[in-house]
Amino acid sequence: MYWNDMREFLAHLDRKGDLVTVAKPVSTKFEIAAYIRKSSDTNGPCFVFDDVEGHPGWRATGAMYATPGRILDALGVPIDQVTRHYIEAINNPVPWEVVDGGPAKDVVITGDDVDLATVPIVTHSEKDGPFITAGVQVAVDPDTGVHGLGMHRMEVFGRNRLGLWAPNERRIGRARLKREERGERLEIAVVIGPDPCTVLGACARVSHDQEKYAIGGALLGGAVKLTRCETIDVLVPASAECVIEGYIEPGDTQMEAPFGEFPGCYGGRMEVPVMTVTAITHRSDPIFQTVLTGFPVTEDHLLNWVPMNAVVYEDATRVCPGVIDVTVKGNYVYEAVVKMTKRHQTEPWNVMSAVLAGNAQAKYCTVVDQDVNIYDDREVTWAVSTRSQPATDVHIFPVMVGAPLDPSAPLVRQTSKMGTDATKPLGAEALRYEKVLVPGADEVTW
Ligand SMILES: Cc1cc2nc3c(=O)[nH]c(=O)nc-3n(C[C@H](O)[C@H](O)[C@H](O)COP(=O)(O)O)c2cc1C
The missing domain is CATH 3.40.1670.10 (UbiD C-terminal domain-like)
Incomplete structure (x- = not known):
């Protein structure tokens, strides 16, 4: 299902009547998350927030993946084929293409001009701090050269500091550990708002030797177009909404706020590695994406x-x-x-x-x-x-x-x-176990 970017998917949802544009001003603290919560609980729509308080020039989107139907739409297959379709993509990866520039580079902010407060990063659950939750992190494994992708929450700790929760068994965590053991920093990019197949490819649970951009390409049915970062040697989707570039210095850690976790409870607080941000690049009219985690079922x-x-x-x-x-x-x-x-x-x-x-x-x-x-x-x-x-x-x-x-x-x-x-049981008397059905019920309309 080829999507050039996240916007094509938003347009598709709009055509289906599965998108609501919120014109009134909304706060990044709880209010955007409240919309997503309600939509998740009621099989509701995806949102685009046109007026994010305190963030001129930015829009935000949430609940894009809050229903099974929208995941199936993103992949372009019916529910009973979706798992085998995904396995096919894992087994038949499509290499990416490197391009110059791209919409993700419309605006390039580096050095002292970097300020995460300008980006509408959302506070979701009652005890959370502000967390990036829809970021796809990209870091290169120093041994294999594989571009590792994952989705990991990142708390804002300051103007240019982001926490990263990626345990050592995850490829991003493993790449960081390998660099740390050599006394080296890990270069890392955080991609916000790539096309949906790249996001779903990033979530694959496959061998660390496998390139997830190529799984995304297989899900898309064509090469993912990647561009080089401005301040680090990492490739990112050229059509993303926003890219945050930086590095993790060995030993630089900070205590995270509590976070409303996927089991629907708060995980314990943790000391997490910190990313120092060297650049923020984004489209000229960027849409910040956030996803809700917490009480099941969420994005x-x-x-x-x-x-x-x-x-x-x-x-x-x-x-x-x-x-x-x-x-x-x-x-x-x-x-x-x-x-x-x-x-x-x-x-x-x-x-x-x-x-x-x-x-x-x-x-x-x-x-x-x-x-x-x-x-x-x-x-x-x-x-x-x-x-x-x-x-x-x-x-x-x-x-x-x-x-x-x-x-x-x-x-x-x-x-x-x-x-x-x-x-x-095998050989059981068939009728006793048979589901009671009413003929024609599926065809009835009113
Ligand atoms: C929205 C979202 C948020 C996630 N947040 C985290 C996280 O904070 N920490 C984590 O270890 N995994 C998190 N995961 C799961 C990982 O992204 C997932 O396991 C991914 O496949 C990691 O890839 P890897 O196992 O190849 O490293 C999250 C997944 C999603 C979809």
Whole structure:
């Protein structure tokens, strides 16, 4: 689905009636986030805020990815094909193209003129500080030369200082650690408002040797156009709304504010590395993008949805060829559902074990038959209610690594896990398990 930039996607949403322009002045403190919260809770629209108080020349957008439908629109595929489509892109990357300049460089601000206060960075949840939440960070791995992309929150600490929460197992965190071990600074760019496929490519959970710009290109169906930064040797999407350039000096850290995290609770406060900003470049009429994280479901969850499905699918299919489709739900990390055709009575046990031990770090895995719509919670609950016996079909794994940021975990990332086999027994009397349907109900209109 080729989008030249984020604006083409906004125009598409507008044509569909899925975009609301807010003309009245709005504050970056809570007010923009409140719009996104309400939209997320009501399957509402994407917003463009025309008048952001205290930020002349800037507009802002939020809730762009706040519904599954808009993620599917961005990728251009129906829901039952989305996970395999994403895996295809991972397996068939499309190299990028380097261009001179680009709209992201309409305005270039460097040195003492840099001031993050001019950028409408949003404060989202009650106890948060101002955080960039829709930034795609880009840093080059010093060993492989791979351009690493990720999405990580960044708190504003001052005129030219941004905190970065990217743990060492993430590629941005790993690149920083490698530089730090050599006593070197890490050059890093933060891209705000690239095209949606580049954002979804950045969220991929793949080997650190794989180029995510090329996954974005495969999702787009054509090369992502990249341009060189002004003050660092990093490539960024030429059509982005805004790029913040800078470096992380070894040992430069600062305590972060609390942050409303994806499980819907506050994570503990942390000392995080600090990026020193050397340049801000942006379009002549920039649109700042923000996404809400917090109580599920938000844009944060939905941006992770398809990339996480891809991980669950790979883990599940590795142990069982009968897997048909998968989805994560709930907070889009802790809960996985797998749909399969089983050929052996206990095959679902293999599947749930692989998923729960796998890279997605799920805490709960439910396995259902091929006649269950895994995208409809009612159907999954129905299968659990009518096709599983708690005494024999629920399997508890007493302790495993997983479920990051789970406040109920006795030790960090150590949690018990649960798998539920909600498939009917092989050879079961078919009629007793059959879903009761009314013929013609799908076709009725009024
Ligand atoms: C909106 C959004 C915000 C995110 N914030 C963080 C974050 O602050 N810290 C983090 O470690 N991961 C965060 N993630 C998840 C990472 O971006 C995701 O794991 C990404 O794939 C990292 O890539 P890597 O595993 O290849 O390094 C966020 C994801 C999204 C969609």
